[in-house]
Amino acid sequence: MKKKTGFDRSTTLKWHPATRAVRGGTWRSEHGETSEALFLTSGYSYDSAEEVAARFAGEEQGMTYSRLQNPTVAMLEERIALMEGAEACRVQASGMAAMTTALLCQLSAGDHIVAAKAAFGSCRWLVDTLCPRFGIESTVVDGRDNDAWEKAIRPNTKVFFFETPANPTLDIVDMAHVCSLARAHGITSVVDNAFATAVLQRPLDFGADVVAYSATKLMEGQGRVLAGAVCGTKAFINDVLLPFQRNTGPNLSPFNAWVVMKGLETLDLRARRQSENALAVGKAIEGRVARILHPGLASHPQHDLAMHQMEACGPIFAFELPGGAAQAMRFLNALELVDISNNIGDARSLCCHPWTTTHYGVSPEVRLDMGVSEGLLRINIGLEDPRDVIADLEQALTKVGL
Numbered sequence: 390m391k392k393k394t395g396f397d398r399s400t401t402l403k404w405h406p407a408t409r410a411v412r413g414g415t416w417r418s419e420h421g422e423t424s425e426a427l428f429l430t431s432g433y434s435y436d437s438a439e440e441v442a443a444r445f446a447g448e449e450q451g452m453t454y455s456r457l458q459n460p461t462v463a464m465l466e467e468r469i470a471l472m473e474g475a476e477a478c479r480v481q482a483s484g485m486a487a488m489t490t491a492l493l494c495q496l497s498a499g500d501h502i503v504a505a506k507a508a509f510g511s512c513r514w515l516v517d518t519l520c521p522r523f524g525i526e527s528t529v530v531d532g533r534d535n536d537a538w539e540k541a542i543r544p545n546t547k548v549f550f551f552e553t554p555a556n557p558t559l560d561i562v563d564m565a566h567v568c569s570l571a572r573a574h575g576i577t578s579v580v581d582n583a584f585a586t587a588v589l590q591r592p593l594d595f596g597a598d599v600v601a602y603s604a605t606k607l608m609e610g611q612g613r614v615l616a617g618a619v620c621g622t623k624a625f626i627n628d629v630l631l632p633f634q635r636n637t638g639p640n641l642s643p644f645n646a647w648v649v650m651k652g653l654e655t656l657d658l659r660a661r662r663q664s665e666n667a668l669a670v671g672k673a674i675e676g677r678v679a680r681i682l683h684p685g686l687a688s689h690p691q692h693d694l695a696m697h698q699m700e701a702c703g704p705i706f707a708f709e710l711p712g713g714a715a716q717a718m719r720f721l722n723a724l725e726l727v728d729i730s731n732n733i734g735d736a737r738s739l740c741c742h743p744w745t746t747t748h749y750g751v752s753p754e755v756r757l758d759m760g761v762s763e764g765l766l767r768i769n770i771g772l773e774d775p776r777d778v779i780a781d782l783e784q785a786l787t788k789v790g791l
């Protein structure tokens with residue numbers, strides 16, 4: 390397989406991010422296809438016994454087995470790394486496979502991890518339940534509190550782990566501060582950037598070491614496949630992450646990699662339009678709900694920090710109804726256009742009740758402590774005309790007496 394001349398890394402790095410998202414990492418076969426080829430193969434054949442031996446010895450480049458490399462998957466990895474401005478990227482079967490790999494590849498019994506308490510439910514499970522089971526100590530802090538990160542550091546602290554904006558409370562972590570604190574203590578910062586993507590926020594520019602993704606969300610963008618990704622330096626990806634990933638096998642299928650790659654071609658457009666739509670919808674309903682947690686609105690306590698770190702607010706925000714879980718569920722049932730769905734990043738507007746869905750797996754005390762109240766709803770604003778989404782939310786608010 391040959392790469393079109395001129396598509397080497399130094400050329401692609403000169404392109405602007407939107408160009409990298411469309412063109413980066415394209416390798417063309419001898420057929421010269423414009424849309425990237427889908428290599429649905431688990432194995433590879435060789436011209437000679439010496440050739441395969443040389444590949445296994447690392448003396449010759451080339452594919453050997455799709456748990457180790459696959460051309461379609463490799464194209465996606467190169468494209469994501471270019472978009473992120475990272476030296477390297479590896480993709481995994483889901484966002485949770487990416488988070489698990491990013492953490493466990495570098496942690497051992499006796500180490501300590503500090504994580505922000507506002508997080509996707511399964512991310513909290515990794516920190517609260519899985520890590521301690523393997524002798525890895527964990528501490529959760531209020532990610533918005535810069536001093537809390539510093540106070541939590543112990544001699545054996547190896548990793549800082551956080552989302553910004555966080556799912557579903559939209560808490561913002563001051564990346565420049567927290568990541569430089571980590572660096573100063575030899576701690577690796579791992580940032581889950583699912584809510585923003587590289588189009589809206591590039592954590593590496595703020596000193597992050599590792600950026601991890603649920604690519605299922607905005608990156609894929611149309612709610613079709615699960616995928617995850619981890620980006621970092623070549624040394625981290627090749628020497629720390631790859632031995633773990635290749636031997637444990639949380640790989641992304643070539644088909645799913647291909648679907649995500651097609652999604653990336655429209656990511657820049659979608660992320661910006663969905664952010665605009667989310668801001669319009671947030672402004673329209675702000676006065677009718679008990680509380681709105683929307684980084685793009687001046688009412689968000691960390692609005693300035695969010696807009697310093699992000700190019701736009703992203704498609705997701707949360708709001709609280711005063712009548713608790715019963716009213717929140719009646720509101721969901723009253724929606725006509727917006728779907729009741731716990732997915733996000735889709736081109737469709739989707740709304741869910743984290744208390745009974747995405748955060749059901751963490752205890753009620755932990756939910757309340759991270760800001761997930763019974764009346765909280767999380768919404769993903771899609772690519773519909775925002776006037777139709779606003780009309781739907783307004784009629785549902787009216788139906789529940791607000």
Ligand SMILES: *Cc1c(COP(=O)(O)O)cnc(C)c1O
Nearest residue numbers: 483484485509556583603605616
């Ligand atoms: C959805 C999500 C995940 C998990 O990703 P999957 O692709 O569903 O496994 C992790 N972190 C955040 C912030 C998410 O929104």
